[in-house]
Amino acid sequence: MQPRSEGMLEGHISRSFDGELAGLHIRVLEMGGLALDQVRAASRAYADWDVRNAQHVIDREGELLGCGARIYDDQLTLIARRNPVASDLRAIIALAKVGAELDRVGAEARKIARTVLQQSGRPGRGTSSDARHLANLAITLLRLSLEALDRLDTEQADQVIDRDQDLDAEYASGLRRLLTRALENPSQLEVTVEAAFVLKSLERIGDHARNICEQIGGMAAQAVRVARAP
Amino acid sequence: MQDSNQTLASPSLSPAVFAANGEHHPDAGLNLRPGARGSATSRLDGAVIGATVGTVTVVDPVFSCRDVNVYYGAKHAINGVSLDVGKKQVLAMIGPSGCGKSTFLRCLNRMNDTIAGARVTGQILLDGQDIQDPARDVVQLRARVGMVFQKPNPFPKSIYDNVAFGPRLHGLVRRRADLDELVCTSLQRAGLWNEVKDRLTQSGTGLSGGQQQRLCIARTIAVMPHVILMDEPCSALDPIATARIEDLIDELKESFAIAIVTHSMQQAARVSQRTAYFHMGSLVEVGETDKIFTNPRHRLTEDYITGRFG
Numbered sequence: 001m002q003p004r005s006e007g008m009l010e011g012h013i014s015r016s017f018d019g020e021l022a023g024l025h026i027r028v029l030e031m032g033g034l035a036l037d038q039v040r041a042a043s044r045a046y047a048d049w050d051v052r053n054a055q056h057v058i059d060r061e062g063e064l065l066g067c068g069a070r071i072y073d074d075q076l077t078l079i080a081r082r083n084p085v086a087s088d089l090r091a092i093i094a095l096a097k098v099g100a101e102l103d104r105v106g107a108e109a110r111k112i113a114r115t116v117l118q119q120s121g122r123p124g125r126g127t128s129s130d131a132r133h134l135a136n137l138a139i140t141l142l143r144l145s146l147e148a149l150d151r152l153d154t155e156q157a158d159q160v161i162d163r164d165q166d167l168d169a170e171y172a173s174g175l176r177r178l179l180t181r182a183l184e185n186p187s188q189l190e191v192t193v194e195a196a197f198v199l200k201s202l203e204r205i206g207d208h209a210r211n212i213c214e215q216i217g218g219m220a221a222q223a224v225r226v227a228r229a230p
Numbered sequence: 231m232q233d234s235n236q237t238l239a240s241p242s243l244s245p246a247v248f249a250a251n252g253e254h255h256p257d258a259g260l261n262l263r264p265g266a267r268g269s270a271t272s273r274l275d276g277a278v279i280g281a282t283v284g285t286v287t288v289v290d291p292v293f294s295c296r297d298v299n300v301y302y303g304a305k306h307a308i309n310g311v312s313l314d315v316g317k318k319q320v321l322a323m324i325g326p327s328g329c330g331k332s333t334f335l336r337c338l339n340r341m342n343d344t345i346a347g348a349r350v351t352g353q354i355l356l357d358g359q360d361i362q363d364p365a366r367d368v369v370q371l372r373a374r375v376g377m378v379f380q381k382p383n384p385f386p387k388s389i390y391d392n393v394a395f396g397p398r399l400h401g402l403v404r405r406r407a408d409l410d411e412l413v414c415t416s417l418q419r420a421g422l423w424n425e426v427k428d429r430l431t432q433s434g435t436g437l438s439g440g441q442q443q444r445l446c447i448a449r450t451i452a453v454m455p456h457v458i459l460m461d462e463p464c465s466a467l468d469p470i471a472t473a474r475i476e477d478l479i480d481e482l483k484e485s486f487a488i489a490i491v492t493h494s495m496q497q498a499a500r501v502s503q504r505t506a507y508f509h510m511g512s513l514v515e516v517g518e519t520d521k522i523f524t525n526p527r528h529r530l531t532e533d534y535i536t537g538r539f540g
Contacts, residue, residue, distance in 0.1 A: 011538045083496055085523045088536045 008087055008152060008219060017082055021091065024074045028095045028102070031067035032146040032212075035102040038064060038109035039142060039205055043135030045116050046198055047128045054116035057109055064106040071099040087219070094215040098149060101208045101215075105142065108201040108208075115198055121191040126181060130174040131195070134202040137167045141209040148216050157213035167206035174199050279509060283528045284517035288316035288504070292457050292487040293338055298352035300333050300342060300511075307333045309511040310352070315457060320479060320488045322502030322519065324495055326534065329508040331491045335459050338489065339375040340368055357456065373400050376450035380462040382442030384434035384449070389426050392434040392445055393417060396453035412452055419485075420448035421478050440471025447478060451486070458482065460490040464497065476501050495535050499523045507531040 009025060010018040038057055045053035075096045078084060084092055123131070141160055148156040175196060182192040287294075291314035300308035308330045315321050315338070323331040333342065340361060342348040354361050361371055373396065384392050393413045396402075403409045413430070417423040422444040426437070434445050443463060450458055460479070464472040479488060479501045492498050498505050499519060506516040507530070515528040526532045533539055 011533070013537050013539065017537065085495070085499070085535050086526055086532050089524065 009091055014082075017088075020074075020078055020082070021088065024071065024078065024092065024095055027067065027071050027074060028098050029146065029150055031064065031071060031099060031102050032142075032149065034060075034064050034067060035105040035109070036139065036142050036146060038106055039112075039135070039139055042109040042112040043131065043139070043202065046112050046123075047132040047135065049116060049122045049128075051116055051119075054113040057113035058117070061106060061110055064103070068099050068103045071096060075099075091219050094219045097215050098212050101211045105205055105208045108205050111201050112198050115194050118194075120194050121188065123191055123195045124181065124185075124188070127178060127191075127195045130177060131198055131202065134167070134170055134174055134199055137170055138202045138205040138209070141167060141206045142212075145209040145212040145216075148213055152216060152219065154217055157216040160213040161210050161217075164206050164210040167203060171199055171203035171206075279512045279514055279530065282312065282513045283515040283531075286312045286314060286513070286516055288314045288319075290317055291315060292317050292357060293489075294353075294355040294358075295334075295337070296353040296355075298334065298337060298350065298354060300330070300337060301349045301351075302345065303347040307511055308337070311508075311513045313506055313513055313516060315487050315489050316504065317487050318483055318485070319504060320483050320490060320502040322498035322505045323489065323491045323508060324493075324498050324505060324534070325508035325514075326539070327493075328510075330511040331506075331508040332461055333511075334508065334513075335461055335489060335491050338457070338459055339372050339377055341377070343368065369399075373453045374455050375457045375459060376453065376455035377459040377461065378443070378446050378450055378463045381466050382439055382446050384437070384442050384445050386433065386435055388431045389417075389434045389437070389445060390430040393448050393452045396449060400453055402453060416448040416452040417445075419451055419482070420444045421474060421481075422448055438471070440467050440474055443467060443471070443475060444478065447475075447482075451482070455486065457487045457489065460488065460492075462492055463490065465493060472497070495523075507534060509534070 009021040012018050038060060041053055041060075042057045044050065045057065075092055078092055079089075082088070141163060144156060144163075145160045147153070148160060178192060178195055178199065182189065293313075293315035295314070296312045298308055298311045298313075299306065311330075311334055313321075313334075323335065325331045336342050337350055337354060338356075338361075340350075342350055350362065356371070356374065360366075361375075385395060387395070390413055393416050394409055397409060397412050403412055414423065414427075417426060422441060425441060426432075426445075434442065437445060443466075447458075447463075464475050467475065476497065479490070482488060483503075490498075490501065502519045504516065505519045505522040507514045507522070507526075507528070509530050515522065515526060515531045517527070522531065523535060526535065
């Protein structure tokens with residue numbers, strides 16, 4: 001069984017408060033699932049140069065934005081009605097920040113999809129493969145961060161924070177290879193620039209996964225720890 | 231679930247673990263999912279009160295209490311509480327009913343003397359002098375340590391006489407003009423002057439609840455105390471009157487030390503600079519109010535202020 005830090009969001013005398021907090025948590029997770037889907041679809045669309053899939057990502061963005069708006073509303077309502085303090089307050093703020101991170105993940109996915117729709121030119125096989133590799137890493141980090149958020153698992157959150165460095169390293173070497181190819185084939189400059197932006201977006205998605213995990217840490221790590229005077 | 235905490239590689243990451251001594255909360259691993267909730271009381275099982283968490287002392291205290299115990303007959307109502315009250319700041323005392331916060335407050339002006347069978351041990355220094363000394367004049371003590379109660383309790387006298395009573399009793403003023411001025415400034419500082427200046431001769435009991443409470447505060451500050459004790463001063467008032475009193479407390483703290491017992495955690499958060507959390511006669515945690523309400527260190531404090539038991 002995984003170590004867990006649960007119980008943070010419940011146990012209130014007011015059970016409806018438990019329910020509202022859990023509701024917020026679940027909505028953030030749903031938004032996370034949607035954002036993850038968007039990243040999957042967008043990166044696949046780029047690697048396969050699939051215009052239809054890219055358009056699908058753009059079409060679905062409103063759904064993600066709606067999720068974010070709902071989370072914002074829920075957060076305001078919870079604060080106004082429940083006057084949360086201590087761990088409850090930190091959890092609500094942290095979940096809202098996670099929502100904002102997922103918003104940005106969605107924006108990166110949109111950027112990637114737009115690259116395909118602009119039809120500036122299909123990247124070469126090497127670049128596609130680099131993008132696919134980077135996308136796999138970014139998607140894994142995002143998925144792990146959402147799992148950690150689901151279980152409020154600080155240990156897994158820390159692992160994601162560590163692993164973000166791997167993605168950064170892969171991004172750096174992917175960029176180097178891209179530059180080499182650009183030098184070998186200067187006529188493809190626009191494609192190269194677009195590809196660099198796509199790699200950057202994927203690297204950013206890893207950063208957002210990392211930020212999500214830092215919020216999980218913030219929710220949990222500062223919670224009550226002391227029983228006796230130091 | 232409970233056992234899972236034992237397997238943590240880095241215990242400090244888990245809120246379920248006491249960092250100080252490595253003790254584990256047996257109930258910390260409640261399931262997050264709605265519908266699978268632990269009962270509110272089960273969180274208390276095994277929660278250790280232990281010694282007070284946080285800094286009980288302040289620089290330049292008005293009150294300095296050490297190892298205060300209160301017994302009502304066989305009942306041990308306050309259990310070794312040490313706590314300072316600082317100058318020019320508000321100390322809020324919170325905790326569930328029967329936790330001893332009011333009892334502790336009543337030690338500070340020896341109100342427990344009036345209760346048969348009550349016994350107070352330990353040291354309570356007011357400006358460095360022990361107030362427990364039997365030779366000490368309690369009337370003088372209560373002039374220096376004023377008190378405002380839950381229900382406004384003006385004397386059935388005129389508004390003027392309510393405020394003038396203390397100064398007269400303690401011989402603070404000799405001339406009528408000085409007394410007039412003292413009544414006026416006390417009512418002004420209590421934020422009541424403009425509402426009552428034209429009817430000072432009318433009975434204090436004819437005022438609204440909020441006005442009566444401000445009259446009681448005016449009466450308290452008229453004798454120029456060092457400390458004002460407030461025992462749930464707003465619980466009988468409406469929100470507007472409450473806001474007025476809270477605003478007043480904020481102003482008064484520039485001149486007096488204030489210790490307030492309140493059932494409203496939001497009120498404690500709004501008015502105080504330090505908060506003390508009492509539980510079953512013990513002082514569990516004391517600290518800066520900002521810290522207590524965002525990031526308390528003791529599990530019991532956390533559970534109480536987040537509404538997980540009470």
